[in-house]
Amino acid sequence: GAVVSQHPSRVICKSGTSVKIECRSLDFQATTMFWYRQFPKQSLMLMATSNEGSKATYEQGVEKDKFLINHASLTLSTLTVTSAHPEDSSFYICSAGLAGGGKNIQYFGAGTRLSVL
Amino acid sequence: GESVGLHLPTLSVQEGDNSIINCAYSNSASDYFIWYKQESGKGPQFIIDIRSNMDKRQGQRVTVLLNKTVKHLSLQIAATQPGDSAVYFCAERTGGSYIPTFGRGTSLIVHP
Numbered sequence: 421g422a423v424v425s426q427h428p429s430r431v432i433c434k435s436g437t438s439v440k441i442e443c444r445s446l447d448f449q450a451t452t453m454f455w456y457r458q459f460p461k462q463s464l465m466l467m468a469t470s471n472e473g474s475k476a477t478y479e480q481g482v483e484k485d486k487f488l489i490n491h492a493s494l495t496l497s498t499l500t501v502t503s504a505h506p507e508d509s510s511f512y513i514c515s516a517g518l519a520g521g522g523k524n525i526q527y528f529g530a531g532t533r534l535s536v537l
Numbered sequence: 538g539e540s541v542g543l544h545l546p547t548l549s550v551q552e553g554d555n556s557i558i559n560c561a562y563s564n565s566a567s568d569y570f571i572w573y574k575q576e577s578g579k580g581p582q583f584i585i586d587i588r589s590n591m592d593k594r595q596g597q598r599v600t601v602l603l604n605k606t607v608k609h610l611s612l613q614i615a616a617t618q619p620g621d622s623a624v625y626f627c628a629e630r631t632g633g634s635y636i637p638t639f640g641r642g643t644s645l646i647v648h649p
Contacts, residue, residue: 517635528580
């Protein structure tokens, strides 16, 4: 299957700092990538859809100024958590869509564990 | 609103047994279903999918069954192994959308 690389896998930061998470599709081009947030023992919550060359589409309730998304190329999307606070601590997961065989399948990165002190 | 849900939040089985994880969905317009496996601290991994024009699909040690009449989806794992221990999510999609709606998840625990 397709490979999506997410970096870093874990980050610990002080309150007020900004954190950038990278998501790369390694062996395919993805015009659309997705960012999810997952709390412990809960399902994935879609935060935003990242579109190459255009603005991201945010889900209701997600602050676009807080979670900055940039999709500068067909293989890279970044999520920046600005002025992070302890309530932003969570597991963030990206995915990239790959079309083929009449299906569009999302392939997920390994996730980033963010801990804000 | 319509949603996808799971009957059992935790399933414990013995190594070698067959496992069945169930999922109920309520969106009758859903036409594509996916099972993902998520190991602790990792992202979801695609396991198997099925279109709504099918009622069964088999993979390696896994089988997905779809019953559209009662809007029910199941994942069967044959000869369950400790490495199968993970949280399993069903997801449904409508049309050609990339974006699946995830169910709550079932934690599968395999005892050696």
